[in-house]
Amino acid sequence: MGRFATLHFERQVAAPVATLWQTWTAPAARAVWAAPTPAVSVEFLEADSRTGGREISLCKVDGQPDIRCEVGWLDMQPAQRSVNYEVVSVDGVVQSAAMVTADFTPEGEGSHLSVTVQLSSMAGDMEAGYRQGFDAGLGNLAATAERTMVIRRAIRAPRQLVWDTWVNPDTLPQWWGPEGFSCRTKRIDLRSGGEWVFDMIGPDGTVFPNHHRYGELRQPERLGYTLLWGENGPKHADAWAQFDETDGTTTVTLAMIFSSAAEFQQAKGFGAIELGLQTLGKLARQIGAP
Structure with a gap:
């Protein structure tokens, strides 16, 4: 069982980088794409997407305890880079902590997103869940950005x-x-x-x-x-x-x-x-x- 992992994700997005940035950071947009699958609903309790701001959400699945996710925005360079920490807990017990760095690059009329997750698992091996969740979430993000004006x-x-x-x-x-x-x-x-x-x-x-x-x-x-x-x-x-x-x-x-x-x-x-x-x-x- 691995406690530490570094995960990388790449996405080509058919939307301008400024639009992708809005979709990545705006609380109203994050509420649209954050759920990795239709079986998951996400409730945002707090959302302040700026340097020093914090976001708290609950991931809900029928029959399972809520998963609490706290995000703290450490650095925001509009349409270029964001850095945030992420702490996941269930019933008050911390499951994982991660540092998430997202880099945004214009590519023609579209854009490229590169995300690095430095993950520390504290209750079981969270790597597989993170890979699945981020991969699905970034797919949702790309599809959302491509229909955002x-x-x-x-x-x-x-x-x-x-x-x-x-x-x-x-x-x-x-x-x-x-x-x-x-x-x-x-x-x-x-x-x-x-x-x-x-x-x-x-x-x-x-x-x-x-x-x-x-x-x-x-x-x-x-x-x-x-x-x-x-x-x-x-x-x-x-x-x-x-x-x-x-x-x-x-x-x-x-x-x-x-x-x-x-x-x-x-x-x-x-x-x-x-x-x-x-x-x-x-x-x-x-x-x-x-």
Whole structure:
């Protein structure tokens, strides 16, 4: 039985390295791809994906005790490298500890991910489980990144102001949507566990029913929500918005993981990236910032 092991994993991903980085680090995205198999569900109790931040999750399998995983982010170099520790325990007994280093490299229009896991098993030999779990998880990660759309805009305004304009039920419907679109709200409750049920109305009068269900709202840093096709309709995408401020300018990152690769390609085809940039442009105008 081996106590120590060094494991290496490589993945070619058909997504830009910036998109892969978002999928690797954003809590809303990690919740989508983290479960290695459909038999496993992952519940995130805490998630702070930045240097010095911590993530705590429970892996649940019917009939078995929960597996607790604590991740601590030690170094984050956006779209280049992350380093984290990982401690796995069951019923309060530590099973393993590991150091995980992930390197991201652009390759043409896609990217390459290299992951090294330095593993110490403390209760039995964990190497086989780690190999299986990481291999499946990174496969999920690649598939998720390849149907993820990332839109980004810098707004010359403080982060708190941008956040307040986004989560205000009076102002959000005024700017949400591309140029020429308006919103007609049925009900709106902008909090964790809340929802926004509304119609987007196109320039030609076409009505597009929408339903957003909100997960985590971490003021003023990020929010996550699920997009449905109409009230209580089928899921369209998992989405999040992240707000980062530098010298009085806030970079807004809006990302969506589409429910299928086909929906992602369809959205790209009708210009979803350009329409999303128009939406963030309207947000900037609402604030009165360039």
